[in-house]
Each structure stands twice: as structure tokens, then as C-alpha cells.
Amino acid sequence: MKRDWKALLLRHETILLLVLIAEWVFFYYAGTSTNRRGVVVGFGTLDRQFDILRHSCEIGLLALALTPVIITAGIDLSVASLLGLCAILFGKFWHDAGLPIPVAIALTLVLGGLAGALNGTLITKLRLPPLIVTLGTYSLFRGLAEAITRGAVTYTDFPAGFLFLGQERWLGLPTQAWIFFAAAIAIWLLVHRTTFGRSFRAIGYSPEGARYAGLPVERRVALVYVLAGVIAAVAAIIYTARLGQAKADAGLGYELFAITAVVLGGTSIFGGAGSVHGTLLGVAAIAVLKNGLATLPVVMRMNAAEEMAGLLTGALLLVALTSSVIPKLLARWHTRPHVTVSPTLKPKSTA
Amino acid sequence: MKSFLRLWLVAGLLLGSMAGAQAASSKLIVAFLPKSKGNAYFISCKAGAEKAAKELGVELLFDGPTDSNAAKQNEIVENWITLGVDVIAVAAENREGISTALRKAQKQGIKVITYDADAMPDARSFFVNQATPEGIGYTLMDEAARLLNNEGEFAMITASLTAANQREWQKHIEARLKEKYPKMKLVAVRPCDDLKDKAQSEATAMMSANPNLKLIMSICSPGVPGAAEAVKQAGKTGKVKVIGLGLPSENRRYVHEGVTDTVVLWKTEDLGYLTIYAGVALAKDELKKGAKSFKAGSLGTFEIQGDNILLGKPFSFNKANIDQFNF
Amino acid sequence: MSRYFRELSVAGALIVVLLGLAVFAPAFYQPQPLLSLLTREAPTLIVACGMALVIISRQIDISVGSQFSVIGVCAGLLAAKGWPLGFVLLAAVGIGALLGAVNGVLVAGLGLPSIVVTLATLVTLRQGLNLVRQGEFVNLPDGLQWFGLSQSGGQWTLLIAALVILGLLGWGLRHVAAGRFVYAVGSDTEAARLAGIRPQLCTFLVFVFLGALTGLAAMMNLVQSPQVQPLSGSGLELKVIAAVVVGGVAISGGRGSLWGVFAGLLLLACIAPALIHLRIEAYWEKAIQGAIILLAVVADGVRSRRGGAKS
Numbered sequence: 001m002k003r004d005w006k007a008l009l010l011r012h013e014t015i016l017l018l019v020l021i022a023e024w025v026f027f028y029y030a031g032t033s034t035n036r037r038g039v040v041v042g043f044g045t046l047d048r049q050f051d052i053l054r055h056s057c058e059i060g061l062l063a064l065a066l067t068p069v070i071i072t073a074g075i076d077l078s079v080a081s082l083l084g085l086c087a088i089l090f091g092k093f094w095h096d097a098g099l100p101i102p103v104a105i106a107l108t109l110v111l112g113g114l115a116g117a118l119n120g121t122l123i124t125k126l127r128l129p130p131l132i133v134t135l136g137t138y139s140l141f142r143g144l145a146e147a148i149t150r151g152a153v154t155y156t157d158f159p160a161g162f163l164f165l166g167q168e169r170w171l172g173l174p175t176q177a178w179i180f181f182a183a184a185i186a187i188w189l190l191v192h193r194t195t196f197g198r199s200f201r202a203i204g205y206s207p208e209g210a211r212y213a214g215l216p217v218e219r220r221v222a223l224v225y226v227l228a229g230v231i232a233a234v235a236a237i238i239y240t241a242r243l244g245q246a247k248a249d250a251g252l253g254y255e256l257f258a259i260t261a262v263v264l265g266g267t268s269i270f271g272g273a274g275s276v277h278g279t280l281l282g283v284a285a286i287a288v289l290k291n292g293l294a295t296l297p298v299v300m301r302m303n304a305a306e307e308m309a310g311l312l313t314g315a316l317l318l319v320a321l322t323s324s325v326i327p328k329l330l331a332r333w334h335t336r337p338h339v340t341v342s343p344t345l346k347p348k349s350t351a
Numbered sequence: 352m353k354s355f356l357r358l359w360l361v362a363g364l365l366l367g368s369m370a371g372a373q374a375a376s377s378k379l380i381v382a383f384l385p386k387s388k389g390n391a392y393f394i395s396c397k398a399g400a401e402k403a404a405k406e407l408g409v410e411l412l413f414d415g416p417t418d419s420n421a422a423k424q425n426e427i428v429e430n431w432i433t434l435g436v437d438v439i440a441v442a443a444e445n446r447e448g449i450s451t452a453l454r455k456a457q458k459q460g461i462k463v464i465t466y467d468a469d470a471m472p473d474a475r476s477f478f479v480n481q482a483t484p485e486g487i488g489y490t491l492m493d494e495a496a497r498l499l500n501n502e503g504e505f506a507m508i509t510a511s512l513t514a515a516n517q518r519e520w521q522k523h524i525e526a527r528l529k530e531k532y533p534k535m536k537l538v539a540v541r542p543c544d545d546l547k548d549k550a551q552s553e554a555t556a557m558m559s560a561n562p563n564l565k566l567i568m569s570i571c572s573p574g575v576p577g578a579a580e581a582v583k584q585a586g587k588t589g590k591v592k593v594i595g596l597g598l599p600s601e602n603r604r605y606v607h608e609g610v611t612d613t614v615v616l617w618k619t620e621d622l623g624y625l626t627i628y629a630g631v632a633l634a635k636d637e638l639k640k641g642a643k644s645f646k647a648g649s650l651g652t653f654e655i656q657g658d659n660i661l662l663g664k665p666f667s668f669n670k671a672n673i674d675q676f677n678f
Numbered sequence: 679m680s681r682y683f684r685e686l687s688v689a690g691a692l693i694v695v696l697l698g699l700a701v702f703a704p705a706f707y708q709p710q711p712l713l714s715l716l717t718r719e720a721p722t723l724i725v726a727c728g729m730a731l732v733i734i735s736r737q738i739d740i741s742v743g744s745q746f747s748v749i750g751v752c753a754g755l756l757a758a759k760g761w762p763l764g765f766v767l768l769a770a771v772g773i774g775a776l777l778g779a780v781n782g783v784l785v786a787g788l789g790l791p792s793i794v795v796t797l798a799t800l801v802t803l804r805q806g807l808n809l810v811r812q813g814e815f816v817n818l819p820d821g822l823q824w825f826g827l828s829q830s831g832g833q834w835t836l837l838i839a840a841l842v843i844l845g846l847l848g849w850g851l852r853h854v855a856a857g858r859f860v861y862a863v864g865s866d867t868e869a870a871r872l873a874g875i876r877p878q879l880c881t882f883l884v885f886v887f888l889g890a891l892t893g894l895a896a897m898m899n900l901v902q903s904p905q906v907q908p909l910s911g912s913g914l915e916l917k918v919i920a921a922v923v924v925g926g927v928a929i930s931g932g933r934g935s936l937w938g939v940f941a942g943l944l945l946l947a948c949i950a951p952a953l954i955h956l957r958i959e960a961y962w963e964k965a966i967q968g969a970i971i972l973l974a975v976v977a978d979g980v981r982s983r984r985g986g987a988k989s
Binding site for chain 1: 448
């Protein structure tokens with residue numbers, strides 16, 4: 001019983017949870033104050049917490065999309081570029097083709113899936129390394145978004161009913177939060193509670209072994225990329241609703257944060273291990289860090305919210321990586337072979 | 352574990368009390384949002400803004416995205432709303448997108464003013480207009496025409512194909528070209544992604560692809576020294592003229608060497624200065640809707656057209672006057 | 679023949695593009711603009727050589743762009759303070775080696791995945807630089823440009839230096855033991871270890887080397903203009919990795935040569951000026967770049983499936 005508690009405490013996710021709580025408490029005290037008008041402002045307000053929630057939905061969705069991919073020992077650098085492409089396509093379907101919003105959304109999701117299928121096919125059918133394939137599609141998708149809009153066209157003037165998805169609240173929480181929660185629960189169930197999802201870990205750990213065990217490795221891996229594509233499309237819809245515009249540079253740079261969140265959450269980039277709840281904690285930790293830093297008076301005086309957030313996220317990532325490796329290093333140290341050299345030959349004694 | 356957490360709490364409380372004490376001051380807080388924090392143009396706006404803030408005895412918060420990014424601008428404005436600042440001054444990257452956040456601010460009693468690039472009119476009280484995009488486009492086009500005697504080929508370097516203000520200026524330049532200068536031709540438009548080196552490569556290729564090119568216009572400020580260096584390296588100083596929107600400090604060398612003829616800009620320090628003065632006057636209820644003019648500290652009086660406070664025409668820096676400015 | 683098939687096919691693609699330009703846009707072939715273009719790409723070539731080594735040893739480094747920016751600004755500031763060019767060069771290479779060592783320690787020493795480590799250093803360096811510099815240019819003292827030589831003197835010096843370095847590295851990779859160790863470690867770490875190579879040391883040194891080369895490249899860039907823009911290395915990692923991949927170096931390690939990288943770099947560097955000469959709109963650039971990368975990679979995949987050879 002005692003050993004179970006210790007194991008639970010030392011698990012990566014638990015430590016991350018504690019870090020998350022610690023930073024939240026820190027920002028609560030350091031970033032909340034009463035302004036000139038006597039209103040309580042800063043980190044500790046409900047408004048602010050909702051803002052954090054609202055802003056982390058898109059990156060959170062991308063991180064959710066990446067988790068199964070990384071568990072299967074793959075990677076997808078193109079998710080944020082796909083977000084941009086899907087945003088543009090959505091805008092085009094609605095504005096140029098005149099389709100009603102729900103149809104435009106459905107079509108965008110399908111195209112997102114197809115784009116993901118492109119990645120998946122190249123990776124599984126041609127046995128190409130995911131890093132390079134998705135590096136190519138990272139450029140290609142963004143490039144297509146720019147080419148379709150000639151860089152210039154921006155789609156705006158969406159109907160209020162659509163903007164509700166990104167800018168208003170439903171049942172007390174920001175609307176997109178409900179979508180994000182639904183996706184999070186769905187992905188969690190998929191990865192942790194279905195045999196289908198559990199096979200991801202096997203595939204990531206040893207694709208050959210999984211193949212011998214009878215798993216349709218190629219099909220599953222391809223599906224994981226299709227799923228990532230569909231989720232990227234969902235994120236694109238939410239992004240467009242939040243900003244009220246669809247532009248070719250939507251989601252630029254988001255892949256870095258998404259990958260950071262996944263790795264922070266304990267998923268190994270080498271594949272074979274990882275958890276969706278870890279990813280969610282990672283997303284929360286980064287979102288709280290980014291937003292909390294902006295509320296600290298000292299950071300505001302330095303005009304450095306974005307840089308500090310970037311610096312600390314990078315540092316946090318390094319610390320998380322290093323700390324995850326320490327138990328392994330300690331184990332190696334403890335079991336290092338002891339070599340003693342003696343000048344005379346001693347009779348062999350059993351250890 | 353428990354004592355560790357306790358340590359965090361104590362540290363947090365200490366810092367929190369310090370933070371609380373600072374915010375309880377009675378100074379007005381003015382928040383100033385550029386399109387991109389790293390762009391030297393906005394850095395010099397900031398210099399003017401700081402000067403005004405010091406003269407008025409208000410606290411200035413300056414923050415913005417490192418690269419033009421509408422989403423990040425929204426995030427920063429929402430930061431400020433929950434912080435409870437008194438005035439928000441914004442250079443909008445995306446007109447509609449930022450307006451939602453600005454309306455929210457207005458609802459909470461925060462005064463909103465825009466500068467450099469406007470938001471939707473109902474989301475702000477006044478727009479400090481350094482010059483309309485039309486004025487800027489026309490000044491650039493007219494200057495190009497003057498240098499080429501109203502005929503010849505020229506090319507344009509912009510920052511990125513998606514940047515809203517660049518698109519605006521380009522539109523007006525092309526309109527002016529069509530309307531007034533039928534003997535001039537725009538042969539190429541290329542983005543440089545805000546990189547001086549890329550602008551240089553693009554300019555080099557443009558000159559070799561268009562042997563009759565007579566002028567390169569860069570509406571992206573790092574592009575002006577980039578294009579100038581390209582012209583210099585191609586040995587075409589004087590044969591291919593360089594003009595653009597940029598800062599004196601980045602172009603001084605090339606202007607003196609005769610590579611760059613004119614650098615057009617607003618007196619950006621004045622823009623920042625005027626914006627802060629207007630914002631504070633708004634907060635103190637000294638500047639009201641329907642006013643026809645506004646006096647801003649040491650800069651004098653400015654005309655107001657509707658809800659636009661006009662800074663005046665763009666300023667042209669050239670060999671004769673560039674050394675008088677150090678931004 | 680088939681050993682160099684990949685490199686030859688890239689060279690072939692390059693020749694096709696060059697021939698196409700000769701037919702459709704002969705204005706491309708003017709000496710001065712070409713010289714300027716090649717000189718502009720020389721620093722990228724140097725970094726690409728270093729990156730090729732890293733990728734051959736089955737690692738990756740996406741922080742080179744941020745390293746380039748940081749070193750450029752530091753070197754610029756030192757030069758502006760009056761340091762002589764030689765010392766600035768040493769400082770640049772030194773800072774680069776140091777930054778590379780940080781990556782190396784984390785990857786080789788702690789066994790952390792290189793993509794994530796260099797992602798962290800990319801963000802940290804870039805944001806740290808933004809924090810300190812806020813995007814402001816560094817103005818260099820007069821007489822620094824082109825090493826104080828004339829423009830064409832300086833350009834030819836840089837070009838020849840780059841080609842010499844390419845030649846030395848290319849030869850060294852094949853014929854010097856240390857070079858072959860890199861291939862060994864990239865092919866099969868355990869076998870390399872059993873053969874007496876120390877994979878961790880090799881990996882560490884490869885990152886340090888890349889950092890040092892990045893420092894050299896930053897210097898080569900510095901002397902080409904009178905100002906340093908802190909944003910200048912942005913996007914370098916993508917350009918370099920694309921050149922390496924298109925040039926035939928396998929991301930799974932153990933294969934590739936610098937000549938292919940050279941051809942790949944030239945091919946990709948042609949895209950932008952080719953678009954201008956062929957009067958194709960600028961917004962196609964990214965899509966074309968992505969398509970070339972994918973084509974190169976797909977060609978690799980198809981070939982290895984058919985031939986059964988390990989890619």
C-alpha cells in the first residue's frame with residue numbers, strides 16, 4: 001500500500017499537477033490586485049480564468065491531436081499549417097461557394113481528414129520518416145493557404161450565430177471550452193479505454209512486435225494522422241470563430257506549443273508511452289504560465305510578457321525532460337559494474 | 352512536499368502584497384499596443400508615448416506581439432481589461448477582430464483610442480490618424496513619379512502578403528498609379544517577410560529580371576536598407592532609385608551615399624506623443640465627441656475631422672534633413 | 679552508380695531547372711546578380727554542411743536559426759565596440775560552439791530526444807534575444823564590410839571560402855576516421871559502440887561542430903552588409919533541413935553526402951529568383967518549396983521500396 005502511494009506521487013503526471021497548482025497559486029497571489037476603481041483585477045478573476053480557457057482551446061486541440069501520433073512514435077509538424085489551410089477553406093466554402101455554415105464546417109472537417117490521410121499514406125505506404133513528410137506538408141499546407149488566398153484575401157463578416165462558438169459563453173463557460181472538453185474526453189477514451197487506442201502504445205514501442213502480434217500497424221498509424229487532421233480542422237473552426245476572421249496565417253507557430261505541451265505531459269517522443277491526461281495537464285501548465293506572466297506588474301513594466309513566457313516555457317520543457325531522465329540515470333549509476341583490480345591473483349569468490 | 356508548498360504560498364503572498372501595493376497608486380494607467388513590438392517604427396512611437404506619459408504623470412504600459420499577429424493583440428487587450436487600465440491605445444492588425452475586445456473594454460468604462468491603424472468606429476472614441484493609408488500611398492507614389500519624371504518601370508517590396516496595412520498602402524499606391532501616372536508601370540511585387548536579407552535577394556533578382564527597372568519602393572521598413580544594399584552591390588547606385596517607408600537610423604548611411612533617395616515616415620514620436628495626450632484627455636473627460644481641435648502639450652494644436660485626430664502629412668527624410676533625427 | 683543515385687538525381691533536377699531558366703528567362707544568367715545570389719547563400723551552405731553531419735548521425739537541430747541570430751547580434755555588438763575582425767570571428771565561432779555544446783550535452787549526455795531539446799533551445803534563444811534587443815538593428819562600423827576589401831574581392835573571398843570548406847568537409851567525411859564514425863553512429867549505435875567508437879562523444883561533438891559552423895556562417899553574413907538585423911536567422915533551420923533532405927541525406931541516419939546537400943541547396947535557392955524571372959506570383963513560393971521536399975522524400979521512399987535497400 002505504501003509503495004503504491006509513493007509510485008503515484010512520483011509519476012510524471014502527479015509532479016506536473018503539483019507544478020500546475022503551484023504556479024496557479026503563485027499567480028493568484030502575485031497577479032491579482034485591486035485597481036483604481038476598486039475592482040478586483042488580474043489573474044484571480046473569473047473573467048481572466050475564462051480567458052485562459054478560451055485561448056488554450058486551439059493549442060489544446062492540436063496537442064490532443066498530436067498525442068496519439070507521438071505515442072505511435074511518429075510526429076506531425078504540419079498540424080498548425082493545416083489549421084491555417086482549413087480556416088481558409090472554411091472561409092472559402094462559406095463566402096465564395098455560399099454554403100450554409102454547418103455544411104461548410106462538415107466539408108472542412110472532411111478535407112482536414114483527407115490532408116491527414118496524405119500524411120498517413122506517405123508515412124505508411126512509402127515507409128517515409130514522419131518528421132520529413134510532415135516537414136514537407138508543413139510548408140505545402142501553409143503554401144496552399146497562401147496561394148489560394150494570394151496571401152491577401154481575408155474572410156470576415158461571419159454571422160453572429162457562428163461567432164457565438166468562439167466569443168460567447170454557453171452554460172457559464174466559453175463555448176469552445178465545451179467542444180474542447182468533448183474532444184478531450186473522446187480522445188482520452190480512445191487512447192486509454194479502447195483496444196484500438198491501447199494498440200498505439202504497442203505500435204510505438206515496437207512496430208515489428210505489434211505486427212507479429214497481428215495488429216494492422218499501417219492502417220492504425222495512418223488513421224492516427226487522419227484523426228490529427230480532423231482535429232486540426234476543428235481547431236481551425238474555433239480559431240476563426242474566436243477572431244472573426246479566416247486568414248492564411250492562422251495558427252502560425254502553434255505546433256511548437258502543442259508539441260511542448262505533449263512532451264511536458266510525459267509522452268515520450270520516442271513513442272510507446274504517454275497519456276492524454278498528461279497532455280491536458282501540459283496544456284494547462286503552459287496556458288497558466290503564459291497568461292499568468294502577463295498579469296505580473298514586474299513583467300508588464302519590462303514590456304516582456306511574450307518573451308518571458310517563451311523563455312520560461314523553453315526552460316520548463318528542458319527541466320521536465322531532464323527530470324524525466326534522472327530516474328533512469330540514477331538506476332544506471334546504482335547498477336554500474338564495480339571493477340576492482342588487485343595486484344595478486346585471488347581465488348575467485350562468489351559475490 | 353507539504354513544507355515545499357507552504358514555501359511557495361509564503362513567497363506568493365509576499366510578492367502578492369508587493370504587487371497589490373504598487374497597483375493601489377492613483378496614477379492613470381495608459382496601455383499602448385503596437386502592431387509589432389520589434390518594428391522600429393513602433394519603438395519610436397513608444398519613445399514619444401513615454402515622453403508624453405512623463406509630462407502628464409501617468410503610467411504607461413507598452414506591450415505587443417513580436418511579429419504582427421492579430422490573435423496575440425486580442426490576448427494582450429484582454430489582459431489589460433482584466434487588469435483594469437484606464438485607457439487602451441491600439442494600432443489594430445485586424446480591424447474586426449480587435450473590435451470585439453475593444454468593445455468589451457469600453458463596456459467596463461475603459462477609454463479606447465486607436466492610432467496608426469483603425470478598428471471599427473463604434474469600438475473606439477477617436478482615431479489618431481498619422482495620415483490616412485491613402486495619404487501614405489499617394490505620397491509614396493508621387494515621390495516615385497517625381498524621381499522618375501512620371502515615366503518608367505518600378506517594383507515594390509512589401510513585408511508579407513497577408514499584412515493588412517501593407518495591403519492597404521499597396522491598394523492606394525496602385526490606385527494613384529492608374530489615375531495619375533499612365534506612363535509608369537509596376538512590374539513586380541515581392542514580400543520580404545520583414546527580413547532585410549531577403550529583401551536584398553528579392554531586389555537583386557528583380558533588377559536582373561527587369562533590366563529597365565528604374566526604382567524600387569519598399570513599404571516594409573527593413574526592406575529599404577535591404578533594397579539599398581542590393582542596388583549598391585549591383586553597381587546601380589543612381590540608376591535604380593530606392594525609396595520607402597522606413598526609419599532614419601536604419602537608412603542614414605544609404606541616404607548619404609546617394610543610394611536611397613527618400614525615406615517617408617510619420618514623425619512617429621509625435622504619433623505616440625499625440626496618442627497618449629489624447630487618451631489621457633479622454634479619460635479625464637477633457638476631450639469630448641464633436642470637438643474640432645485638440646491641443647497636445649508641446650506639439651501644439653491638431654485638427655479633428657469627425658472622429659479622426661490628424662497628425663498631418665507624412666514626412667520625407669532625405670539627404671538634407673536626415674541627420675536631424677535620431678530614431 | 680547506384681550508390682550516388684540520390685545525389686545525381688538532385689543534380690539532375692537542378693540542371694533541368696537551370697536549363698529551363700536558360701530557355702525561358704535568360705536574364706537570370708547575368709554575372710553580378712548570380713554572384714550576389716551565390717554569396718548570399720554561402721552562409722546557408724556552411725550551416726547545411728554542419729546540419730548534414732547532425733542528421734547523418736541520426737539527430738536533428740532545429741535551433742540553428744536562433745543560434746545564427748544570437749551570434750550575429752553578439753558579433754555585431756563586439757565589432758561595433760571596436761574589436762578587430764579576427765577576434766570577432768573567433769568569438770563568433772566560440773559562441774556558436776558553446777551553444778552547440780548545450781544541445782550536445784542534453785542530447786548526448788542525458789539521452790534526451792534531439793527534436794525536443796533543440797525545440798526548447800530554439801524558443802529560449804529566440805525569445806531571450808527579443809527580450810534584450812527588441813528587434814533593433816546593430817549598426818556596424820565602416821570598413822568592416824567585405825573584410826575591408828572591394829565588393830567583388832569580398833564576394834569571391836566568401837564564395838571560395840565556402841567552397842573550400844565544403845570540399846574539406848566532404849572529403850573529410852569520407853576519408854577521415856572521425857567522419858566515418860559519424861556514419862557509423864548514425865547507422866547503428868550499438869554496432870558502433872562495439873566497434874570501439876564512443877557514440878556519445880561523437881554525438882556531442884557533432885552538435886558542437888554544427889554550432890561552430892553556424893558561428894562561422896553568421897560572420898560570413900555579417901561582412902556582407904553594414905547592419906545586422908536580429909531577426910535575420912529566422913527560418914534558417916527550415917531552409918537548411920530542406921536542403922539536406924532534398925540533397926539525399928536520410929533522416930533515419932547513416933546515409934548521404936555533402937555534394938547532394940550542395941545540389942539541394944542550389945535547387946531550393948533558385949526558387950525565389952526563378953519565380954521573379956518567370957513572373958510567377960510570390961505566393962506560390964512556400965507551396966513549391968513544400969512540394970519539392972515531398973517529391974524528394976517520396977522518390978526516396980519509392981526507390982527504397984523497389985530496391986529493398988535500407989533508406
